[in-house]
Amino acid sequence: MAYCDTCVVRNRAICAALDTKELEALNAIGRRRTLEPGESLIWEGEDSVLVANVIEGVLKLSTNTEDGREQIVGVVYPSDFIGRPFGGVTSQGVTALTEAKVCVFSRGDFDSFAADHPGLEHKLLQRTLGELDRTRRWMLLLGRKSASEKVASFLVEMAERMTGVGCKSVPGFPQQRALTLPFSRQQIADVLGLTIETVSRQFTRLKNEGLVELPSRRDIVILDYDALVAEAG
Amino acid sequence: MAYCDTCVVRNRAICAALDTKELEALNAIGRRRTLEPGESLIWEGEDSVLVANVIEGVLKLSTNTEDGREQIVGVVYPSDFIGRPFGGVTSQGVTALTEAKVCVFSRGDFDSFAADHPGLEHKLLQRTLGELDRTRRWMLLLGRKSASEKVASFLVEMAERMTGVGCKSVPGFPQQRALTLPFSRQQIADVLGLTIETVSRQFTRLKNEGLVELPSRRDIVILDYDALVAEAG
DNA sequence: CGGCAATTTGACTATCCTCAACAGGGGTGG
């Protein structure tokens, strides 16, 4: 049952703080789980009952207003940590965007384990501080950027994040990058605080201006990365 | 020099994790500093050179676009922690809104000290997780709420946060609360992702509808708290 | 090939922003 031995995020996730023996103990309280696209792992407003590491796939963190408007407040990738340790109510739901594999722990078990392993907590703290930085930078986009700046920023961010995952650099076109988005148009709108129609219009504008190509609904080829960065503001 | 003995946030800040002796060691590497309103402690984009605890006053965390638009991404109160431990570049500036007292550490000193005191790191982790939750909830406001919902949410949040600080409950009017805002109109706009004019118009609307009174620029009396909560969406 | 959902496009509207003028009030200096 020593999943961790073959875990692809072994050295990038917070588990990297643990030696082989400690890892075995952690392994004993965790279990792997596969999620289908659209499947939720945690629901908004429930007591925090579990935490997890992402092994594979992309998931969204989202909150909703009572009348159904949604805002995606975070996107997590392999090696990222999910959930709210040390009590409290989770104020975001967690839902798989692609097929995903996660390593799940009951929150109580994880809390106790973490209390005995300061190195693990340190890793988690660093990760949380980084996530807070990233989240605050995103607030500038939500509060102060125009629709065109938002969409350009989104594409730049995706190009960075997906590097090495779904990104191929095309020979002879160093700026050119192809990526497969893990988001529907609606989900992009929910990330950017826009409507689906506005996102769609911005995409076609970028296509008409020759900055991107849109071979299919989920695929984007970036033809002029620098122009996108400039437009991101 | 044992400032900590008389420190008003001794039991609420992350220092609460330390015993008397440890506190002495921490005290030795920190120093108190007073900030005037508008004075900055940390500038956006600089290397992280110091961290601090807030003892007294209110400070803002803010980021700016190149062309000068500002977004306030966090507001910190007494006992809150400021700065970016464990390296990296701080992506937010920190500026006092009111006169403020802070307990400052060089980042390197603090990092080393924290490494030897897991209890302190644990407190800091809890605080950071809480701040991340709060920040993500604010993203829903920035991305999905209307101007009237934003302003109402802001007043509700301020009423909660300032309780016990600048807040008096008026006998016979349990819903009624008076508070002195630490923000100018422009700063409120920068918190909410609005313009100063829109904020001003929302305030006068709330006044005309009898939900609040505005005795002076910085003072607000909430006459109908429940209505504000309802309008916050 | 047909059906369905996602996306795009179009027309129109509302909200919020911009620009501009005005008002208030707190502090300073005469």
Place this chain on the structure above:
DNA sequence: CCACCCCTGTTGAGGATAGTCAAATTGCCG
């Protein structure tokens, strides 16, 4: 002590951006 000034905030008019509603189109899947 009062008048003035400057800064902050308010109010108004007009316009632009993004939202809403509706219809057309695409492409995916059986």
